[in-house]
Amino acid sequence: MKSNINIIYTLILALAFVSCSSSDSDSTPPSPYTQYGTAFEKMPNKEDAIIYQVNIRAFSQEGTLKGVQERLSQIQELGTNVIYLMPVYPVGKVKASGELGSPYAVQDYKAVNPDFGTLQDLQVLVEEAHKKNMAVVLDWVANHTAWDNAWITQHPDWYLKDANGNITIPPGTNYNDVAQLDFNNSEMKAAMIDAMSYWIYSANVDGFRCDYADFVAPGFWTEAITKLRSIKKNQKILMLAEGSKVSHFVSGFDYTFGFNFFSSLEKVFKDGLSASTLQTSNATEYANTYNADNKVVRYTSNHDVNLTDGTSLELFGGKKGSIAAFVVASYLKSVPMIYNGQEIGYAQRLNYFSKTPIDWSTADNDMLAEYKKIIAFRKTSNAIKTGTYTGYSSDALSAFTMIKDTEKVLVLSNLTSGTVKYLVSPALKGTWKDAFTGTAVTLGSETTLLPFQYIVLKN
Numbered sequence: 001m002k003s004n005i006n007i008i009y010t011l012i013l014a015l016a017f018v019s020c021s022s023s024d025s026d027s028t029p030p031s032p033y034t035q036y037g038t039a040f041e042k043m044p045n046k047e048d049a050i051i052y053q054v055n056i057r058a059f060s061q062e063g064t065l066k067g068v069q070e071r072l073s074q075i076q077e078l079g080t081n082v083i084y085l086m087p088v089y090p091v092g093k094v095k096a097s098g099e100l101g102s103p104y105a106v107q108d109y110k111a112v113n114p115d116f117g118t119l120q121d122l123q124v125l126v127e128e129a130h131k132k133n134m135a136v137v138l139d140w141v142a143n144h145t146a147w148d149n150a151w152i153t154q155h156p157d158w159y160l161k162d163a164n165g166n167i168t169i170p171p172g173t174n175y176n177d178v179a180q181l182d183f184n185n186s187e188m189k190a191a192m193i194d195a196m197s198y199w200i201y202s203a204n205v206d207g208f209r210c211d212y213a214d215f216v217a218p219g220f221w222t223e224a225i226t227k228l229r230s231i232k233k234n235q236k237i238l239m240l241a242e243g244s245k246v247s248h249f250v251s252g253f254d255y256t257f258g259f260n261f262f263s264s265l266e267k268v269f270k271d272g273l274s275a276s277t278l279q280t281s282n283a284t285e286y287a288n289t290y291n292a293d294n295k296v297v298r299y300t301s302n303h304d305v306n307l308t309d310g311t312s313l314e315l316f317g318g319k320k321g322s323i324a325a326f327v328v329a330s331y332l333k334s335v336p337m338i339y340n341g342q343e344i345g346y347a348q349r350l351n352y353f354s355k356t357p358i359d360w361s362t363a364d365n366d367m368l369a370e371y372k373k374i375i376a377f378r379k380t381s382n383a384i385k386t387g388t389y390t391g392y393s394s395d396a397l398s399a400f401t402m403i404k405d406t407e408k409v410l411v412l413s414n415l416t417s418g419t420v421k422y423l424v425s426p427a428l429k430g431t432w433k434d435a436f437t438g439t440a441v442t443l444g445s446e447t448t449l450l451p452f453q454y455i456v457l458k459n
Contacts, residue, residue: 031197031231036123037204039235042133044081046238046254046295047385049135050375051337052080055303056088056116057100058350059340061357065112065121069128071360076132078343078368079375082238083129084209086303086352087139088112088122092146097177098353103139104211105146105177109195122203135206137238138199142192142220143212144170144178151191152179158188170215183217193224200231206238210253213243218251225252240297244285249294255335258298260285262305265325268415269316275398275415279391282333292386298334300325301342303352311349312342317417319345320452323370324413327454328398330374331411333389343371377435377456383407392428396420397449401428406459409435412447413454420449432457 052075060067065088075083087103090113096105100115112119126136145151151158152167159167160180170180181188199205208228213221225239229252240255241248248256264281267273285296300322301312309315312322322342330336341350344363350356378384387404396416402409410428414420424443432441435456449455 031201033198033201035201035204035231037127037130039232040130040135040204040206041235042081042130043135043206043236043238045236046293047335048379049082049238049255049335050080050378051082051084051240051297051335052078053084053086053302053337053339055086055340055350055352057103057352057354058356058358063115063355063357065117065125069121069125072125072128072132072134074360076134077372078338079372079379080338081133082135082137082206084137084240084337085139087141087211088116089141090114092148092177094147095177096146098351100354101146102177102353104141105144106141107146107149109145109149109192110198119202126204126206130204135238137207137209137240138203138205139211140196140208141211142181142216142224144175144180146177147179149179151188155188155191158182158185158191170212183220189220189223192220193227196224196228197231200228200237206235207240208237209240209242211242213241213248213253213257214245215243218245218247221248221251221253246288249289249291255295255297256285258285258296258329258334261296261298261329261332261334262300265300265329266309266315269321269325274393274395276391276393276395278328278332278398279393279400282389282391286333295335296333297337298329298332299337299339300329301339302337303339303350306339306342306350307352311347312339313345313347317452319364319367321415321417323367323374324415324452324454326371327374327411327456328413328415330378331384331402331409331456332398332400333402336375336378338371344368373436381407381409381435381458383409383458392425394420394422397422399428408459410457411454412449412457414449414452417451419451422447422449432459 054068057063090107090111091101092105092107129136160182162168167179169175239253241253242257244256244259261281264277268275316322316325341358345367346358383402383404387402390401392399398413400411424445429443434441435458441457
């Protein structure tokens with residue numbers, strides 16, 4: 001009898017040990033959500049990403065997710081492999097800005113804006129994008145909610161309050177249509193991470209572009225990204241911080257946002273600053289970033305600057321100038337992002353507070369071909385994607401090399417409306433090939449570039 005008791009006792013201990021070991025090896029609590037769809041097998045590495053931003057209200061006449069789905073082939077043909085959808089969520093009606101309210105005033109973190117369609121529409125869009133080897137990331141607004149978000153009444157303690165106990169708008173802003181969340185509240189942070197997780201499970205999305213990221217506590221991002229990456233164990237997800245802090249890379253983001261670079265590029269064209277300013281900006285954005293895998297997303301247009309500053313045509317000297325600027329933004333140690341419509345030379349600003357549908361029939365096919373050519377070469381060049389950068393700019397020309405192993409690429413882009421003579425550095429003299437045609441090109445001590453002309457050479 002005693003030996004039987006010992007056997008039973010041993011079995012109980014063994015079962016307890018197995019249970020504890022299982023718990024220790026998987027400390028993540030089970031999800032309340034079921035994974036929709038399957039892992040996307042063609043996820044780009046972060047250095048390979050070419051991002052296409054979609055303003056759903058403007059992208060089609062209908063302003064719907066189905067309208068986006070119907071043009072997936074055109075997005076794919078451009079050469080992009082990551083579709084970034086502006087917020088898909090219902091928009092707050094209380095204190096709303098503009099005609100339809102800001103997409104960044106989120107009324108419900110776990111719903112699709114009925115103006116855009118349904119959850120099923122989003123699921124189908126993601127599925128069809130995956131079939132075309134394109135990932136889909138959602139815009140996420142963590143910092144604040146709309147005033148008619150259910151959290152306001154159900155959890156007022158989740159929000160930042162002033163001395164009188166009133167919920168506040170984001171400090172230092174005039175964003176009167178949104179209420180500031182309190183990131184010292186652990187329950188709110190858990191609910192936010194749960195909501196982000198919902199979309200990875202329920203729509204099979206491949207990551208997030210995180211709005212206003214610099215103003216959200218870094219600890220939250222670390223916690224959120226760790227959780228989100230654990231969901232798709234067999235697939236990478238891409239995380240883009242709309243922010244410039246180096247701490248975002250520590251938190252787990254793949255990319256930061258090239259605010260400084262865009263501003264510098266704007267001043268080169270508008271104020272006549274030296275093109276060498278871009279070299280300084282590049283150094284600023286990568287300062288204290290010691291991991292070569294970290295990348296800055298750069299652009300010549302997005303939803304904000306398109307509306308407030310102007311289209312890329314307005315800002316960068318028309319069609320030729322905007323292409324010259326795009327080459328630099330795409331090739332200078334960056335991951336490029338295109339805003340819908342810029343690739344066809346669309347000249348109208350897109351007010352994302354209302355419906356301003358793009359008229360795709362007005363496409364400038366020559367300009368579209370230029371974008372495709374620039375993107376296609378980037379996809380084949382390891383030097384552009386992961387190479388070492390060296391600047392050789394003059395006042396008029398952005399000039400630089402990108403070098404990876406035995407591959408060397410030289411970019412010369414005249415950012416002025418005048419013909420320019422460029423004194424070639426001894427390090428750049430010699431015989432090259434045109435990166436697009438393969439034609440031999442010999443660089444002597446001097447070369448001339450026409451207004452807004454760009455040249456891309458390789459060894």
